[in-house]
Amino acid sequence: MRNRERLLETARAMITEHGPGKVTMDGLAERAELGKGTVFRRFGSRAGIFRALLDDDERRFQEQVLSGPPPLGPGADAEQRLIAYGRARIPFLLDHHAIARAAMDHTQPASEDGVGMTQPHIRMLLGQAGLLVPLPLLDSLAVQLTAALEAPLLLYLSMDEAPGPSGSAHLLSESWQVLVERVMRG
Amino acid sequence: MRNRERLLETARAMITEHGPGKVTMDGLAERAELGKGTVFRRFGSRAGIFRALLDDDERRFQEQVLSGPPPLGPGADAEQRLIAYGRARIPFLLDHHAIARAAMDHTQPASEDGVGMTQPHIRMLLGQAGLLVPLPLLDSLAVQLTAALEAPLLLYLSMDEAPGPSGSAHLLSESWQVLVERVMRG
Numbered sequence A, B: 001m002r003n004r005e006r007l008l009e010t011a012r013a014m015i016t017e018h019g020p021g022k023v024t025m026d027g028l029a030e031r032a033e034l035g036k037g038t039v040f041r042r043f044g045s046r047a048g049i050f051r052a053l054l055d056d057d058e059r060r061f062q063e064q065v066l067s068g069p070p071p072l073g074p075g076a077d078a079e080q081r082l083i084a085y086g087r088a089r090i091p092f093l094l095d096h097h098a099i100a101r102a103a104m105d106h107t108q109p110a111s112e113d114g115v116g117m118t119q120p121h122i123r124m125l126l127g128q129a130g131l132l133v134p135l136p137l138l139d140s141l142a143v144q145l146t147a148a149l150e151a152p153l154l155l156y157l158s159m160d161e162a163p164g165p166s167g168s169a170h171l172l173s174e175s176w177q178v179l180v181e182r183v184m185r186g
Helices: A002-016 A025-032 A037-042 A044-069 A078-095 A097-102 A113-128 A136-158 A168-186 B001-020 B027-031 B036-041 B046-067 B078-095 B097-103 B113-128 B135-158 B168-186
Strands: none
Touching: A002 A025, A002 A037, A002 A044, A025 A037, A025 A044, A037 A044, A044 A078, A078 A097, A078 A113, A078 A136, A078 A168, A078 B046, A097 A113, A097 A168, A113 A136, A136 A168, A136 B135, A168 B097, A168 B135, A168 B168, B001 B027, B001 B036, B001 B046, B027 B036, B027 B046, B036 B046, B036 B078, B046 B097, B046 B113, B078 B097, B078 B113, B078 B168, B113 B135, B135 B168
């Protein structure tokens, strides 16, 4: 466990200094002053390093949602929490774009860890909001709002270019708020 | 041109009878009573047959939107057209699921033909609706509503399973209508 934390901390420092492109299994072992075998056993592949970093950050994000201060955490009303979730999630996904690309391993099926948390959370908040719509529609509405929030950013994972102006964190966050306010009050 | 239509018509008949899995370059040539070289020159690969079928159907769908009867075509108000678009597009994407999977060619970058039409159309209708939101947000709102409409169905392209209950055409169409009504009137 100590080794894992040391390796992840070292990988973060390397990414901050030189970007994800310069992180290799050998380079990481050398800089962390650990054996190459240790790095290999921990992460299996170069992509595995980035997956571990993502998992770590996703876990921290999830903790903020489950038990952090409101309005992202519990204690605010459903509409405010839903707005806060998007306003936190959009920059999180944009900031993690380079790491998420590097974590993609084309020899393995895509992980759905990141996608997994958003839909149940949105579904729960829709339920708490007491919308005047038939119950089964809350499920499909949660599917569609999750797509509205995450798909524009996940789409960039398959591209090399940066998002266009309408894909900026600021605009997507603002229009997410418009969408939520109208859905919740409509 | 005659050969292309004859081949596509034959491919459609084969898909109706036996599903897309049984359509091969050789089988198509034989059944259409054309040479294998003709099939190869027209489509290049087996995936190319399915891409041509998709292109054909997308073009017809687009014609309905651009010049078909209202509310899908012009003549209804923006809200009704937006609802009608989703109610037509969702079953279209579900119906084309098997063909779209077969059209995926992992040796080439994914085509974005289908994604291309929806966002400009939604953007245009949002503009016509006179929403009381700042103009730049109409672009990012169109990005998010496009994702809400299409991403849940495009996601199935990368899976083998059928959509779950909350991904049924009926529920997604109903909640699309709820989403649009609230966004337009909210």
